[in-house]
Amino acid sequence: MPTRSGLFPRNFKKTLPEASRGEGCWIIADDGRRFLDAIGQAAVVSIGHGVAQIGRAMAEQSSHIAFAHTSQFHNAPAEKLAARLLTMAPPNFRNGGRVYFTSGGSEAAETAIKLARQFHLESGQKDRYRILSRRQSYHGSTLGAMSVSGNVARRAPYEPLLAEWGHVAPCFCYHCPFDKAFPQCELACADDLQAELDRSKQNDAAAFIFEPVAGATLGAAAPPEGYAVRIAEICRKNGILLIADEVMSGMGRTGKPFAVQHWGIEPDMILVGKGVASGYAPLGAVLVSSRVVETFEHGSGAFMHGFTYQAHPVSTAAGNAVLDFLETHKLFDRAISAGKSLRSALLPLQSHPNVGEIRGLGLLLGVEFVKDKATPEPFPREQNIAEKIRQACLDETVLTYPVQGCVDGLRGDHILLAPPFTISPDECAQIASALQSAVARVFSA
Numbered sequence: 001m002p003t004r005s006g007l008f009p010r011n012f013k014k015t016l017p018e019a020s021r022g023e024g025c026w027i028i029a030d031d032g033r034r035f036l037d038a039i040g041q042a043a044v045v046s047i048g049h050g051v052a053q054i055g056r057a058m059a060e061q062s063s064h065i066a067f068a069h070t071s072q073f074h075n076a077p078a079e080k081l082a083a084r085l086l087t088m089a090p091p092n093f094r095n096g097g098r099v100y101f102t103s104g105g106s107e108a109a110e111t112a113i114k115l116a117r118q119f120h121l122e123s124g125q126k127d128r129y130r131i132l133s134r135r136q137s138y139h140g141s142t143l144g145a146m147s148v149s150g151n152v153a154r155r156a157p158y159e160p161l162l163a164e165w166g167h168v169a170p171c172f173c174y175h176c177p178f179d180k181a182f183p184q185c186e187l188a189c190a191d192d193l194q195a196e197l198d199r200s201k202q203n204d205a206a207a208f209i210f211e212p213v214a215g216a217t218l219g220a221a222a223p224p225e226g227y228a229v230r231i232a233e234i235c236r237k238n239g240i241l242l243i244a245d246e247v248m249s250g251m252g253r254t255g256k257p258f259a260v261q262h263w264g265i266e267p268d269m270i271l272v273g274k275g276v277a278s279g280y281a282p283l284g285a286v287l288v289s290s291r292v293v294e295t296f297e298h299g300s301g302a303f304m305h306g307f308t309y310q311a312h313p314v315s316t317a318a319g320n321a322v323l324d325f326l327e328t329h330k331l332f333d334r335a336i337s338a339g340k341s342l343r344s345a346l347l348p349l350q351s352h353p354n355v356g357e358i359r360g361l362g363l364l365l366g367v368e369f370v371k372d373k374a375t376p377e378p379f380p381r382e383q384n385i386a387e388k389i390r391q392a393c394l395d396e397t398v399l400t401y402p403v404q405g406c407v408d409g410l411r412g413d414h415i416l417l418a419p420p421f422t423i424s425p426d427e428c429a430q431i432a433s434a435l436q437s438a439v440a441r442v443f444s445a
Helices: 052-064 076-088 105-122 143-148 152-161 188-199 227-237 290-297 313-328 331-351 385-395 425-444
Strands: 019-023 026-029 034-037 098-102 130-134 205-210 241-245 269-272 284-288 355-361 364-369 401-404 413-417
Touching: 034 425, 052 313, 076 098, 076 284, 076 313, 098 105, 105 143, 105 205, 105 241, 105 269, 105 284, 105 290, 130 143, 130 188, 143 152, 188 227, 205 227, 227 241, 313 331, 331 355, 331 364, 331 425, 364 385, 385 401, 385 413, 385 425
Parallel strands: 130 205, 205 241, 241 269
Antiparallel strands: 019 026, 026 034, 098 284, 269 284, 355 364, 364 413, 401 413
């Protein structure tokens, strides 16, 4: 960033290149350097960069009507996209479900929190308000979304501002919080939700929010068989809503429209963002199941919440164009085959003594680095291994997503990989080659 820039940056101590254009899985800087986008810009870009038809669809919509406030008008692009998303969702969304569009994933989480609270008010259960979640989770950066997030580092500066509604154990087999192993563990991490509900005798829990495949904080940790089903059963038994945060894992990234479909569960709400418009416009959404919708319809009929730019015509036009592209090019299926290609290319890394685990589903993958593979002991935080790996990959012109804290909120280094679904086998090989080079450099120092 230029020294005299007017932008308020994420980090004043970093100098970043200026992106000038994108082509497929590549971002080209203003100085001509080409970077292979192995992270899809924070797991956002699914269809690739520079797809001209998306911009044309947005321009066409803006030439008709660019904005109309949802307190006074509906609009056709939003109606169309809502219907399409509901058709892709689990069965309990398809007959009477609705979609609440936002400008991104954090707004979607904030909306779901309020929906859960008002759902119980409409149901005559005014004491229910707590939104339970998991430690080591991430659901967004607004205060409500941060309150349900369990990411230690991101919460730390804002702790005095955040509500504490209760966090339960993460589902993270590689670093099991109970020091058990699947299947002998009998899904102790899922039963921790019931234990938390039992500890409170107030019946004040309103919902449980979880990432079906944990995103950046745990580096694409997928649950073992039975976990999601057990969680859904506990929510139903205790009369609380189940919210699936699919901002990172949804819209085909794991090989299905929504990751919950791998286990056949039916949440009460599904959050989407990122891939719903593949980065071509700011867009997120809450898919609301029919039973939640009916409670509002038969109750007050009004949701006490709103954003100026919800259901924005140009953003939802982008969402429709992205979905057209995904369907036309069969990219939901491609996420599976491309994911296998990337996993296969990464396989030689698994034998390295400091590569602990390669995990994930589809094109949402994580690579964790450990000091001792046998234990598996993490590196001390101050060594900043994940950032060193990122920098070494960047020297090979490959972009990755480094994260620290997967073990206990502070220690534990991994990188996330989530390239566009259009990634080729040769590009997968280039990502693996850059990582092999990075690992050799970092751990030989």
